Amino acid sequence: MKKFIEKLHFITHDIPQHTHIEQAQIACHAGAKWIQYRCLTKNDEELLEDINAIAEICDDWGATLIVTDHIHLNGKADIQGFHIEDMDADFIKIREQLGEAITIGGSSNTLNGLIRIAAEGVDYAGFGPFYTTTTKPNNAPLLGITGYQTAMQVLKEKSIDLPVLAVGGVTLSDVDPLMATGIFGIAVSAAINQAEDMRAAYLDFYDQLK
Ligand SMILES: Cc1ncc(COP(=O)(O)OP(=O)(O)O)c(N)n1
């Protein structure tokens, strides 16, 4: 089942300036249509408290709510999909568990990883890191623009139709050169939620991606 995927994914994060709920609220008020709730520090009860509040906000604004990992929470809240960060995850099993209607995103640091998760039926992929990020420091080589150019070329040659999002250290000025590589979209956390004016930062990305 082909899913509708947004071009701009906003990822919440544990930051001192704003709670996850506030981040989702500000982003949705600014027009965000895709929120990925990424919290790896809370227990299930706390997660569900956040998720239920964010689901209401997303529902009010017509935004899709994706939860990072925590697939055991499927069915316990109004969650439209899950982004699985485990690069070695078995997406065939995960699809069996979650069913066709749930959107499933996967991550990869390599072209071969992208090809594998595409074959296992993910609905979209976060491919990174583009550049250095403090959100989740990573030892994987930085892809830079050329990493996306090469990957998109190979996917095209192999006729692999996978929405690929650039992720990790993406700033506003990177949007045009990244999109020119043929990627589908951008996933951003820090450049939006750590901005002095989160709403303005979200709108800047949205305008750049129009
Ligand atoms: C859309 C999207 N893409 C990537 C991630 C993070 O995935 P992760 O496996 O953590 O990436 P690396 O840090 O290992 O490069 C995400 N949450 N959402």
Ligand SMILES: Cc1ncsc1CCOP(=O)(O)O
């Ligand atoms: C690469 C990555 N790993 C976990 S979330 C994430 C994306 C957010 O990166 P940034 O905060 O730099 O936009």
Ligand SMILES: [Mg+2]
């Ligand atoms: Mg990872």
